[in-house]
Amino acid sequence: MCGIVGGVAERNVVPILLEGLRRLEYRGYDSSGVAILDNHANLQRQRALGKINALSKKISSVDSFSGHIGIAHTRWATHGEPSETNAHPHICNKQIAVVHNGIIENYQQLKAEQIQQGYQFTSQTDTEVVAHEVHAQRQTSDSLLEAIQKSVALFEGAYALGVVSSDDPETLIAARKGSPLVIGVGIGEYFIASDVSALLPVTQSFIFLEEGDIAQITRESLEIFNESGKRVEREIKQSSLTASSVELGEHRHxxxxxxxxxxxxxxxxxxxxxxxxxxxxxxxxxxxxxxxxxxxxxxxxxxxxxxxxxxxxxxxxxxxxxxxxxxxxxxxxxxxxxxxxxxxxxxxxxxxxxxxxxxxxxxxxxxxxxxxxxxxxxxxxxxxxxxxxxxxxxxxxxxxxxxxxxxxxxxxxxxxxxxxxxxxxxxxxxxxxxxxxxxxxxxxxxxxxxxxxxxKHEKAIKSLANQFADKNSALFLGRGTMYPIAMEGALKLKEISYIHAEAYPAGELKHGPLALIDETMPVVTIASHDDLLEKLKSNLQEVKARGGQMIVFEDEKSDISSEEGFHVIKATTNVGRITAPITFNVALQLLSYHVALIKGTDVDQPRNLAKSVTVE
Missing domain, CATH: 3.40.50.10490 (Glucose-6-phosphate isomerase like protein; domain 1)
Known part of the structure; x- marks a missing residue:
């Protein structure tokens, strides 16, 4: 869900962090932020609500915002509303900066204890307890690493963490439990991220942290410790992905x-x-x-x-x-x-x-x-x-x-x-x-x-999508393997066009859904050429008789004719029991895509959704 990027290098890491955040946009987010240690080991932070471009503009507007070590984050709200004050990184006493993916389930207990200790909270997030706890433990620890090892022992839930400190200005700490985190290995530089796509412009060499791992990273060294505190070696793996593989090319989305x-x-x-x-x-x-x-x-x-x-x-x-x-x-x-x-x-x-x-x-x-x-x-x-x-x-x-x-x-x-x-x-x-x-x-x-x-049917499907311009609901029907394909088609339409859509086995029409049918309800049906085709045709007539507008994706052999109230696209032919559901689904994907264009929604990053649901 949330996205993490961090780095320590001889060069200014801010452009790398921003590019990494852009490459993590697909995960879904509502705000973003960057914290760096400048040349005087002072923590600087910029946060913004909305898209990465808003954060980038904010950074460009300040006189000096650069450093060779830093962390960055895209947030998808869990605890606390989307806002700049709830955006990561979170900072404690101008000394500890933290980015976090996951949920600290016992944060309320920790927060109550920290308030008694004199810590002040500026956000509604569970993450702020991490920053305060690391700061508290640092007072009695010999290093930032030791402070984090003590802190994570107190956390219940899931986390991927990136931490920097003004007291340890050359050190970046990464820790994971339940949420993914990778280390990108460069020449005289290291990076961390939620997944490899964020770091492809700077490296194709990666270490995948295992459950309970904590990594201490400087420009010159990388040390990884397992959950027991024992130093371990993790294999460096080469990714076959390239930076261009996650770029749009000639496509709009x-x-x-x-x-x-x-x-x-x-x-x-x-x-x-x-x-x-x-x-x-x-x-x-x-x-x-x-x-x-x-x-x-x-x-x-x-x-x-x-x-x-x-x-x-x-x-x-x-x-x-x-x-x-x-x-x-x-x-x-x-x-x-x-x-x-x-x-x-x-x-x-x-x-x-x-x-x-x-x-x-x-x-x-x-x-x-x-x-x-x-x-x-x-x-x-x-x-x-x-x-x-x-x-x-x-x-x-x-x-x-x-x-x-x-x-x-x-x-x-x-x-x-x-x-x-x-x-x-x-x-x-x-x-x-x-x-x-x-x-x-x-x-x-x-x-x-x-x-x-x-x-090749995209042009016809694009034209058909116009029928959804003023619609708020849709019904998807299928029989056999086409029923779960209808479910998937309805889900896609909901996700990216925000149209309420439901899927039913076509044989269930008389058991409730038929009450919804009128001229304002488009009904999308998948008509594969199989043993259930004739029964499906009877279901379609039931819809037609009640004024419903039918959109039928059919096998060429299914022989359903376009007529008033019936819009038929011969989506495929010569498909078998295995290939039919896969092929028909492609047509439904194109339908949802073009409906979303007509509705003017954010196709790749629909509201409230994340690509990878890594927390409950």
């Missing part, structure tokens, strides 16, 4: 760019995982074959768009290989007492690999599984994320950076990954024949071309 990157994303996700005839089980890990042999059912846990990909997979698993599959929202799963059977494959899905509820659900399962055989698999887009480190098996989707808050190519590649998982489990358990495997692999290999075909 990142979402539009990422919609059109989906054919290549599918190619990259399939590469090295399939041959011309089969899925390589080992692509899920060297233990996959042995673990999959024992699997009798699948439990998928995820949030948001990732939950919808799991819903599609449920149909596939039970229909194609007759393997029971349950799907649950992570925020619900973790707070009930689920009964999970032995020999269940526990699958978590997350674009970022840092989704707080999904990560907590995985940890809960691992803690309580005892002697049960419960292998865990994470499907994720980010290597070295928390979920990948916690799981027995990992499958990286290779979607590349996804900057737009509304997920597009991450969803598509999650579905590709789940299709590969379906085949890998099915063949391992000998419930999927080689002919069926070849058919699925062939369909997946045709998928990039099918998506390109769907993208």
């Amino acid at each position: 990142f979402m539009h760019k990422e919609i059109f990157e989906q054919p290549q994303a599918v190619i990259d996700t399939l590469e090295g995982r399939v041959t011309s005839k089969e899925v390589l089980v080992s692509s899920f890990g060297h233990q996959a074959q042995a673990l999959f042999e024992q699997v009798n059912q699948v439990q998928i846990v995820a949030c948001g768009t990732s939950y919808h990909s799991g819903m599609v997979a449920k149909y596939w698993f039970e229909d194609i290989i007759q393997l029971p599959c349950q799907v649950e929202v992570a925020s619900e799963y973790r707070y009930r007492n689920p009964v999970i059977q032995d020999n269940t494959l526990f699958v978590t899905i997350s674009q970022s690999g840092e989704t707080a509820d999904t990560l907590a659900a995985l940890k809960q399962l691992k803690k309580g599984r005892g002697e049960k055989i419960l292998p865990t698999l994470t499907i994720c887009n980010v290597p070295e994320s928390s979920l990948t480190r916690e799981s027995d098996l990992t499958f990286l989707t290779h979607a590349g950076p996804e900057i737009g808050v509304a997920s597009t190519k991450a969803f598509t590649t999650q579905l590709v990954a789940l299709a590969l998982l379906l085949v890998a489990v099915g063949k391992t358990k000998q419930v999927l024949c080689s002919d069926r495997e070849r058919l699925i692999v062939s369909g997946l290999q045709k998928l990039p071309k099918l998506i390109q075909g769907a993208l």
